[in-house]
Amino acid sequence: MAEFHKEDIARLMDGVLPWPAVQDMLKSPKDLDRFDKYLEIMAERVPWDDTILLPLTPQLMIVARKGERVVKCLCGQEYGDYRVNWKLSALVHVRDSQQALDEIYRGRDALDEAWVQLREYICPGCGSMLEVEAVPRGCPPDFEFLPDLDTFYREWLGRELPDKCEYEDRTLAVVAEWSSEGE
Ligand SMILES: [Zn+2]
Numbered sequence: 001m002a003e004f005h006k007e008d009i010a011r012l013m014d015g016v017l018p019w020p021a022v023q024d025m026l027k028s029p030k031d032l033d034r035f036d037k038y039l040e041i042m043a044e045r046v047p048w049d050d051t052i053l054l055p056l057t058p059q060l061m062i063v064a065r066k067g068e069r070v071v072k073c074l075c076g077q078e079y080g081d082y083r084v085n086w087k088l089s090a091l092v093h094v095r096d097s098q099q100a101l102d103e104i105y106r107g108r109d110a111l112d113e114a115w116v117q118l119r120e121y122i123c124p125g126c127g128s129m130l131e132v133e134a135v136p137r138g139c140p141p142d143f144e145f146l147p148d149l150d151t152f153y154r155e156w157l158g159r160e161l162p163d164k165c166e167y168e169d170r171t172l173a174v175v176a177e178w179s180s181e182g183e
Helices: 006-013 019-027 033-045 098-102 149-156 171-181
Strands: 051-055 060-065 068-073 078-081 091-095 116-122 129-136
Touching (some): 006 033
Antiparallel strands (some): 060 068, 091 116
């Protein structure tokens, strides 16, 4: 595969190709330099200075900030430790009535309010729609992607991150803290 130039990557990011193509490009181990170019472009585009470690979604980045790894929106809004599902810190608009669901899906695609709710996760900082999930009622928010950053850097990029961080899903621990605060 040909090397990706920084301008090519910028074009990809600007939507010439869809986001999955960009992710494929990043996943291919053949030209690891493209990952650093990608981070360079992102760093030029965001209004803050924290080092980007990994893009999580088109809108959310994992960044290094004061010895911690936190999720941050392009606008600067922070979502805390990346090992905790960022959805816990987002605004959520839940569509769980038939009328609200029908505004999105109609006809053959219609969802049944008895079974499904649509959750729209919105950034409190900039109002961007970050994610939409269609899930059974009562289902906890889906934690789509918890990357093992240390392994990714060591085995894919061939370098270590300056700090170490235990790789674990801390979402339930945070929820447990919230519940004990209410007692
Ligand atoms: Zn934002």
